Each structure stands twice: as structure tokens, then as C-alpha cells.
Amino acid sequence: MPDLNLEALFPPVSKAQWTQQVVADLKGKPFESLKRMSPEGFEQEPFYTAEDRDRLPLATDPIIANQSPGWLNVPRIRYHSASDTNTVLRDALAKGADGLLLDLTGFDSAELDWKRLLNGLKLSETLVWFQTDGPAQMLVAPLLELLPYQLKGGIFADPFSPYLRSGTPPGESLAQLTEATRRTLDSPQFRTITVSSHVFHNAGANATQELAFLLNTAVDLYDSLTDAGLSVESLLSKTMLSVSVGTSYFTEIAKLRALRVLWQRLISGYQSSSIVHSLFLHAQTSTFHDATATPYTNLLRGTTEAMAAVIGGCDALTVHPYDTVFGEPNAFSTRIARNVSILLKEEAHLDKTLDPAAGSYYLETLTHQLAESAWALFLAVENRGGLQKAFEQGFIQNEIETAYQANVEAVRNGRVLVGVTKFRTDEESAARPIRQPDDSSTSTVQVLPERRLAAPFE
Numbered sequence: 001m002p003d004l005n006l007e008a009l010f011p012p013v014s015k016a017q018w019t020q021q022v023v024a025d026l027k028g029k030p031f032e033s034l035k036r037m038s039p040e041g042f043e044q045e046p047f048y049t050a051e052d053r054d055r056l057p058l059a060t061d062p063i064i065a066n067q068s069p070g071w072l073n074v075p076r077i078r079y080h081s082a083s084d085t086n087t088v089l090r091d092a093l094a095k096g097a098d099g100l101l102l103d104l105t106g107f108d109s110a111e112l113d114w115k116r117l118l119n120g121l122k123l124s125e126t127l128v129w130f131q132t133d134g135p136a137q138m139l140v141a142p143l144l145e146l147l148p149y150q151l152k153g154g155i156f157a158d159p160f161s162p163y164l165r166s167g168t169p170p171g172e173s174l175a176q177l178t179e180a181t182r183r184t185l186d187s188p189q190f191r192t193i194t195v196s197s198h199v200f201h202n203a204g205a206n207a208t209q210e211l212a213f214l215l216n217t218a219v220d221l222y223d224s225l226t227d228a229g230l231s232v233e234s235l236l237s238k239t240m241l242s243v244s245v246g247t248s249y250f251t252e253i254a255k256l257r258a259l260r261v262l263w264q265r266l267i268s269g270y271q272s273s274s275i276v277h278s279l280f281l282h283a284q285t286s287t288f289h290d291a292t293a294t295p296y297t298n299l300l301r302g303t304t305e306a307m308a309a310v311i312g313g314c315d316a317l318t319v320h321p322y323d324t325v326f327g328e329p330n331a332f333s334t335r336i337a338r339n340v341s342i343l344l345k346e347e348a349h350l351d352k353t354l355d356p357a358a359g360s361y362y363l364e365t366l367t368h369q370l371a372e373s374a375w376a377l378f379l380a381v382e383n384r385g386g387l388q389k390a391f392e393q394g395f396i397q398n399e400i401e402t403a404y405q406a407n408v409e410a411v412r413n414g415r416v417l418v419g420v421t422k423f424r425t426d427e428e429s430a431a432r433p434i435r436q437p438d439d440s441s442t443s444t445v446q447v448l449p450e451r452r453l454a455a456p457f458e
Helices: 015-026 051-054 084-096 136-148 158-164 169-183 206-227 232-236 250-268 299-313 331-346 362-385 387-392 393-414
Strands: 076-078 099-103 127-130 153-155 193-196 239-245 281-285 316-318
Touching: 015 153, 051 362, 084 099, 099 153, 136 169, 153 193, 153 239, 158 206, 158 387, 169 206, 169 299, 193 206, 206 232, 206 239, 206 250, 206 362, 206 387, 206 393, 239 250, 239 299, 250 281, 250 299, 250 362, 281 299, 299 316, 299 331, 362 393, 387 393
Parallel strands: 076 099, 099 127, 127 153, 193 239, 239 281, 281 316
Antiparallel strands: none
């Protein structure tokens, strides 16, 4: 069989030629009617070509070049008692988890039976993150006493998130974090510094705001830690970025890709070159987009969000059980959440390819747009004095409130929330109590609320 000349059979077509054909097919309808505006304010074309991609100052390749395909499946496990929780932790590892996120919020780490809790777990081999709302140093002390070798995992606690939700100054938390970081410098894979976007995401921020305010948080946090005597170079390997991933599939893929570009740009300002090797990106599925009406639809949302997270390039993924909004997940929902990552690896084979979105005309364009808009907003906040100053001025809250209200209006004007505004059943949710967010702040500063988009329509 003779070789086919595919280039002759399919000659290149310019964007102008495509546009001309589209205009002809519209039969008098204006081409501009096909354009859409994203929640972030980007004008979206009806189609993209190589010409759009080639005009971009692409800077992602050097950043992703040192990544490895795949991600860690890290389920969140709530602490109950040392013995029972140890059983759950070991069971999760036996059934497909690669790491663990142990939620200790509400418990005093100094009073825990650590030997029983961590029995059978090798923290020099198994990555365990400890989520706490208490002093970080109080958590590190028993770990170092019990396990005097290099630890893996870390502390999942962002000192600024409680401040943004309550208005309580983060001074003491920052001091504790400084000491915890200093005491674990010989365990570079034990990440004591978490910079997260969850507080912004769950208040209703759009992707641009989430990225920008995460960078502002990082700058304020690094300023505090370096003022205490720690070097930026020592902090990089101790840092984990953690973001929520919502239901806007392509935007969320681009958001994670843009974050790597932005982080490289930010760290270059500290004149450090080691960030390519040290950036660790954790993603978790969104509770902002969960619904109590027809709750099984949260399974669809969570799976879509998880897929966007791994295509976007996360290093670790936490999938929330579909019934998290009701409080304590059950055994079935926990197993399904853990298995989402396993399915994406074993059946979709998404762990075999590094950055599968690379080269996509639309996704490369969207990555660039998000990176540039987030950087501009980041600089605007820095010009106001940084995250804390902008928060005290109400700038952060007002920006997020505008984005949230725009989302609510979009739903009121016809945007579908599956199982809530359309295709709805209420049999199961009507019988289950709904977990109420904590809004007990006594601060006089306007704080960021924890919300769900579906709540006004349920």
C-alpha cells in the first residue's frame, strides 16, 4: 500500500478561513454572537487554532519538565479515637490510598495517644498530613519524640485561613509554625507550610481571585517566616500549595497549570532557583459546589473535579465523599471517594501522561489568561500592603462577594445546577441533617463566610 501524503490530503487552514466558513454557516447571524464571557471576565472565542497558541509567550514547559506523571491518592480521615482511627488509616492504605490526611481539628494533640494512633504506620515511608487547628509546634513535638527519623507528609494548617474566617490575628499561629518548621528542617519531605486557597474558594471566589489571593497569602507567610530567621531556600521544600477544584472543567485544569507558572514567577523574585524541584501541589474536590438536594449528583461533580485536578497536574488529590455536606461521611461514600483516584489511574490511565493538556489551543490560551489576570490582581493587593492590609480594608471581601453574587445571579437567570434547579429529587436529603458552617466569629472585621452555591436554591 503506497504511503499517504496526509499533508496533501489535509492542507493547513488558517483561522481567517475557518472564521469565513463559520460566518457563511451562520447565514446572517453575527459571528460575535458565538463569543462568551467567562466568570473571570475573559472573552471566549467559539474556536481556537494553532495561531492563537503560537501568539502566547508560553512559559510552562520548563516548569512541568521536572514533574513525574501521576499523583498520590490522599483521602481525608476524621479522628475519633486512637484505636478506631488507626484501624481506619491502615484499612485505607490497604485499599488503595497512597497517603493520608488525618483531620485532628477540635482535638488537643498533646492529649492524643500517638503510639496507638500511629501503630503500624511508618512515617518515614508513608506520607501522612495532620490537619490541626491547634499550635503546630504541639503537634511536631510528639512526632519527633516517637519517630526520631526523617518524616514524610506534613502539617495541613494555613495560619491565615482562621484569620480570614474569624478576624483573629495569626501572630501566635505564625510563631508556632516557625518553630515547627525549624525543628523539622532535617525532614524536607515533611511539609510544615501549607498555603491554601480553600477559604477563598468556599467564600465564592472565581479562579483569578483564588490564584491571586493564594499568592498574597504566600508572600505574607514567607515574610513572617523569613523575618523570624528562616531562609527562603529552606522554606521551599517545606511548602505545599493546596487548592480547591470546582466544576468548571477547563477552567480548573487551566487554574492548576497557571498556578505553576505563577509560583515560578513569584519565587523568582526571591532569587531562588530550586522551586522547580520543590513545588508540591495538593488539590481537593470542592464543597462549595456540593448540594444537599439529590446528593448523589455530588458523585458526578466530585469525579469531574478530580479529573480536572489530575489533568491540571496535581501531586496529591483528596476527593471528598459525596455526603460530606451532611456531616460525617459513611463507609460507602468514603470508599467511593477513595476509589475515584483508583479508577482514574487503573481505567482511565491518566497517571501515564505528563501534562496531557499541553498544546491544547484553548487550554494554553486559558492558562495564559488566568496567569496574567491573577498576577495583575496579586500586584493590586500587594500595592495595598499585602493580604492582611487588603483584608482589613475590605478589599478581599468585596472582590469575592462580587464574584459570588455573579454566580448566584447566573443560576437565577437559568444556569443549571443538576439535581438542584433541574432533575431534582429530595427523598434522601430531606431525612438527613445538614452540616452548618462555623460562623461564630466575634470579630468586628468583615470575614469570609463558608458557602455553598446551591444553598439558596435547595
